[in-house]
Amino acid sequence: MVKRVMAGPLKDFVVRMMTTVDVSAEDAATVADVLVAADLRGIDSHGVARLRRYVEGCKTGLMKPRPNIRIEHEGPCSAALDGDSGLGKVISRKAMGIAIAKAQASGVGVVSVRNSNHYGIAAYYSMMALEHDMIGLSMTNARARVAPTFARTGFYGTNPISVAIPAGEERPYVLDMATSVVPEGKLEVYNRLGKSMPEGWVVLEGDQPCLEPAQGLAMLRGERMGGILPLGGLGESHGGHKGYGLGLMVDILCGVMSGANWGPKINTVTSNNLGHFFAAMRVDLFQPVAEFKAEMDTMLRTLKAMPKADGHDRIFVHGEKEYEAHDRRSVEGIPLNPRVLDDLAKLANEQGVAFDL
Amino acid sequence: MVKRVMAGPLKDFVVRMMTTVDVSAEDAATVADVLVAADLRGIDSHGVARLRRYVEGCKTGLMKPRPNIRIEHEGPCSAALDGDSGLGKVISRKAMGIAIAKAQASGVGVVSVRNSNHYGIAAYYSMMALEHDMIGLSMTNARARVAPTFARTGFYGTNPISVAIPAGEERPYVLDMATSVVPEGKLEVYNRLGKSMPEGWVVLEGDQPCLEPAQGLAMLRGERMGGILPLGGLGESHGGHKGYGLGLMVDILCGVMSGANWGPKINTVTSNNLGHFFAAMRVDLFQPVAEFKAEMDTMLRTLKAMPKADGHDRIFVHGEKEYEAHDRRSVEGIPLNPRVLDDLAKLANEQGVAFDL
Numbered sequence: 005m006v007k008r009v010m011a012g013p014l015k016d017f018v019v020r021m022m023t024t025v026d027v028s029a030e031d032a033a034t035v036a037d038v039l040v041a042a043d044l045r046g047i048d049s050h051g052v053a054r055l056r057r058y059v060e061g062c063k064t065g066l067m068k069p070r071p072n073i074r075i076e077h078e079g080p081c082s083a084a085l086d087g088d089s090g091l092g093k094v095i096s097r098k099a100m101g102i103a104i105a106k107a108q109a110s111g112v113g114v115v116s117v118r119n120s121n122h123y124g125i126a127a128y129y130s131m132m133a134l135e136h137d138m139i140g141l142s143m144t145n146a147r148a149r150v151a152p153t154f155a156r157t158g159f160y161g162t163n164p165i166s167v168a169i170p171a172g173e174e175r176p177y178v179l180d181m182a183t184s185v186v187p188e189g190k191l192e193v194y195n196r197l198g199k200s201m202p203e204g205w206v207v208l209e210g211d212q213p214c215l216e217p218a219q220g221l222a223m224l225r226g227e228r229m230g231g232i233l234p235l236g237g238l239g240e241s242h243g244g245h246k247g248y249g250l251g252l253m254v255d256i257l258c259g260v261m262s263g264a265n266w267g268p269k270i271n272t273v274t275s276n277n278l279g280h281f282f283a284a285m286r287v288d289l290f291q292p293v294a295e296f297k298a299e300m301d302t303m304l305r306t307l308k309a310m311p312k313a314d315g316h317d318r319i320f321v322h323g324e325k326e327y328e329a330h331d332r333r334s335v336e337g338i339p340l341n342p343r344v345l346d347d348l349a350k351l352a353n354e355q356g357v358a359f360d361l
Numbered sequence: 362m363v364k365r366v367m368a369g370p371l372k373d374f375v376v377r378m379m380t381t382v383d384v385s386a387e388d389a390a391t392v393a394d395v396l397v398a399a400d401l402r403g404i405d406s407h408g409v410a411r412l413r414r415y416v417e418g419c420k421t422g423l424m425k426p427r428p429n430i431r432i433e434h435e436g437p438c439s440a441a442l443d444g445d446s447g448l449g450k451v452i453s454r455k456a457m458g459i460a461i462a463k464a465q466a467s468g469v470g471v472v473s474v475r476n477s478n479h480y481g482i483a484a485y486y487s488m489m490a491l492e493h494d495m496i497g498l499s500m501t502n503a504r505a506r507v508a509p510t511f512a513r514t515g516f517y518g519t520n521p522i523s524v525a526i527p528a529g530e531e532r533p534y535v536l537d538m539a540t541s542v543v544p545e546g547k548l549e550v551y552n553r554l555g556k557s558m559p560e561g562w563v564v565l566e567g568d569q570p571c572l573e574p575a576q577g578l579a580m581l582r583g584e585r586m587g588g589i590l591p592l593g594g595l596g597e598s599h600g601g602h603k604g605y606g607l608g609l610m611v612d613i614l615c616g617v618m619s620g621a622n623w624g625p626k627i628n629t630v631t632s633n634n635l636g637h638f639f640a641a642m643r644v645d646l647f648q649p650v651a652e653f654k655a656e657m658d659t660m661l662r663t664l665k666a667m668p669k670a671d672g673h674d675r676i677f678v679h680g681e682k683e684y685e686a687h688d689r690r691s692v693e694g695i696p697l698n699p700r701v702l703d704d705l706a707k708l709a710n711e712q713g714v715a716f717d718l
Contacts, residue, residue: 114646179606243543267663290619310509
């Protein structure tokens with residue numbers, strides 16, 4: 005049975021759990037805020053279902069509970085951060101905060117991050133820019149599982165890009181996309197449901213369509229050559245080389261440029277050394293905020309009022325579904341399925357925390 | 362018969378032609394450089410085959426031969442440009458130059474442009490950053506012809522994104538992609554060849570596959586509802602909403618943010634008022650240039666050495682094919698087909714210029 009839990013108690017639980025592994029109350033609150041933001045937004049794959057990963061990460065030493073996050077180089081609109089193998093969410097919130105502060109002073113802020121770990125939903129950080137009337141950008145690299153065009157196996161990760169742009173009365177535009185056709189979590193969902201995957205998501209040995217999620221997951225575990233396809237699919241006929249280009253760009257900006265790992269060097273078992281890239285840009289560099297927001301509203305309303313394809317009564321702006329999920333789940337609670345609840349209860353027991361959800 | 366023409370005389374011809382419509386020698390040289398760069402790089406659809414468009418644009422007054430291009434707002438790392446309806450290539454080269462100068466001073470430069478016209482290949486401007494050891498970004502909006510996910514017809518343009526990143530001994534990474542599955546020129550090519558298009562490129566009335574290029578071109582002329590599909594294709598199953606998100610982002614950054622036209626407001630008949638967005642960022646904000654370039658080389662070599670899919674012996678890095686075309690065509694000349702040559706001869710005759718190609 006799915007149980008609905010309110011965001012407040014769920015965050016409190018995460019904080020209690022993270023503090024058992026020596027994370028400070030402040031940093032634990034950050035982890036809780038990012039995880040529960042994912043659940044509120046309907047991105048269940050990146051929410052509290054992953055709490056075990058962070059608790060165990062701190063226990064095994066893969067993630068340092070009390071890292072020395074430091075700026076290695078700094079300019080009027082830039083900073084290069086070393087995350088000291090801390091929790092990705094803590095490092096990234098700090099990094100995006102620096103990007104925003106730089107943008108407040110200079111108009112634009114760009115921040116690279118190395119020695120980080122999994123940072124959760126990309127949109128959490130890009131959206132931090134919105135309340136400052138800035139455009140936010142957030143990217144991360146990830147474990148190699150996407151196959152470049154014409155390659156036999158995976159080279160880089162699902163490397164998401166998130167861009168958040170403020171609007172006026174309309175909801176902001178919030179793009180948050182894996183640069184692969186689908187994120188890894190989709191294979192797990194199809195596997196659980198016992199459904200075949202459509203052609204064009206995953207290939208084995210470079211070009212053999214893989215429709216069985218179990219086979220795809222075996223490939224992701226490294227048991228077979230293959231990969232998730234880049235956005236645009238197999239080969240070049242439908243633009244697969246473009247998705248591959250975007251994923252590679254993310255790996256360059258997050259990995260090569262920051263001095264983090266990239267491509268097949270990313271190994272989640274020993275040390276992640278993931279890299280991220282964040283940017284913030286003030287809208288009023290180009291025109292007054294009120295005018296920009298009014299024009300955004302006009303554009304988004306014009307877009308949503310367009311004639312629809314048969315069988316559809318709505319055109320969605322990016323982030324709109326997630327804002328609606330957030331509003332709904334803030335009131336009704338976050339639905340947690342029994343598998344997730346059991347795992348959280350087990351984890352609480354392991355850590356000697358009373359389970360009260 | 363295809364005739365091969367060397368880049369030098371071809372540029373000279375373009376300069377002579379543009380000066381007949383009151384464009385200054387300097388600006389005519391810019392137009393020639395951008396057009397012939399496209400031909401050299403193998404992007405024939407954006408080369409001298411389009412010269413008529415710019416000559417006639419100046420004659421009809423759509424494009425001002427002597428615009429007053431001015432900075433409307435300026436900050437330490439930003440500028441908002443008004444192109445005064447000049448030639449897009451002249452405005453954009455100037456704008457990217459400003460972005461680079463700002464980045465030299467502050468680390469990052471961002472420039473928005475309004476009141477511009479068609480700017481040609483996006484990569485011309487992003488690549489200007491390379492020789493300064495900077496990463497370059499170039500985007501433009503364009504006439505509405507791409508259908509958002511679930512919409513019945515086109516809302517925004519093929520809105521390209523180009524990103525150029527320096528390397529060491531390897532060629533730079535140069536992404537230059539329409540955010541649609543295919544650029545508009547692809548329909549023209551298939552029409553000329555009398556070939557059917559693959560499913561997933563163009564739809565009529567929101568979801569009916571259009572395989573006949575002639576029908577697709579009629580749709581682009583506004584005779585039928587429909588659109589080119591965003592990267593990722595129809596609906597959401599293969600990420601069409603992501604391509605739609607990227608195209609919309611380009612329209613917001615280039616159109617809404619700059620104060621230019623956007624979406625269906627873009628009308629090539631009366632006044633373009635296209636918008637662009639450019640950025641430059643110094644690589645040495647994050648690590649020494651030499652180290653960055655060495656690591657880029659390692660990454661690109663690792664990528665190209667990967668096992669290949671059956672039937673393929675090469676993995677391409679973005680821009681590699683275009684660099685190779687450039688090298689080949691710089692030596693062998695640019696192949697111009699009879700249709701293009703005839704039109705250039707006719708145009709020369711109309712302008713009273715001796716045709717010597």
